Amino acid sequence: MSDIKPDINLLDFSLETLKEYFVTIGEKPFRATQVIKWLHQMNVDSVDQTTNLSKPLRTFLTENTVIRAPEIIIDQQSADGTHKWLLRLADGNAIETVFIPEDDRGTLCVSSQVGCALDCTFCSTARQGFNRNLTTAEIIGQLWVAKRTLQADPKGPRVVSNVVMMGMGEPLLNFDNVVNALRLMLDDNAYGLSKRRVTVSTSGVLPALDRLADTLDVSLAVSLHAPNDELRDQLVPLNRKYPIKELLATCRQFLAKKTTERNHITWEYVMLDGVNDSDEHARQLAKLLRGIPSKVNLIPFNPFPSTRYARSSNNRIHRFRDILVEAGYTVMTRKTRGNDIDAACGQLAGEVNDKSRRDIHFARIEQGK
């Protein structure tokens, strides 16, 4: 046996790509379905456990592939039951994944990149800079690890019923790997989550959003945060490339390619004291979204060290919400969870090794890649 680890990770495959791989090694495609079930329903970490596979296939997989998920370095639990995992990747980077239990669901907040290149001024992930995209195995591996841990929870097993791509990174800048992982989340042979319960959150990478509309059926959340370009340019610098008017047009098209599940867009709006939270901003927002089936998700700002922003007062958030409700919108104010362990929105930081690669990534965005 050599010490060199094979670089084919079985967690990198969706059902479709595993079938293709099996054909290239002379195996029957239906074996792929069996393997996917072992990996993602039974969450095995060794080919030895896949007892219904033929001996030759098991030997082949043992010699030529690995099952490698991110490794838990820290599993912090908040007083409110929220888990935050710091997960180590094979190259030494670390990412964060958060589980938020509620009475009727359990939501896993999944990262898509090591750091983030978008540089939103109110987000602590932006401070980490950008290192690289996560692989499919590293994205689905977060769900794999969470499911295994939560099943064995001493306080009783918990189930991941919902996934939100709202951890570190911009999912639509890692399109192929994110889509592959989403396919596994939706696949009945893997996690079998309903389309309504899998949400991609984006700052609005419009060409990729167009592609998503044609590729997969999932729920969409858009990080809007401001009702006009002048303010959004400051908060979400990507707006300078893809301004609000174009963003809304793309979102309308997304909804037009309608399926039963795809019937509204959730708009995320972080409440920043004295910045974007006035009555006038609320009225502008109500006008802006008119005609688009919408839910508005107000997110009280979660502070982090060295930020120049503060959270809007509860009174202000209520007033802002009331204006939108009076205008006919469904509004949710996101409860802040896991605050005591820095697991709330925008507080995920991980450990990004080389933070200097943001410029490279931005150059790629500029080229439309």
Ligand code: SAH
């Ligand atoms: N890049 C994607 C995924 C990140 S999702 C996106 O922009 O949608 C995380 C959500 O939390 C986004 O809406 C983000 O804007 C918001 N957020 C970021 N920093 C925050 C903070 N400090 N407080 C509250 N919400 C924040």
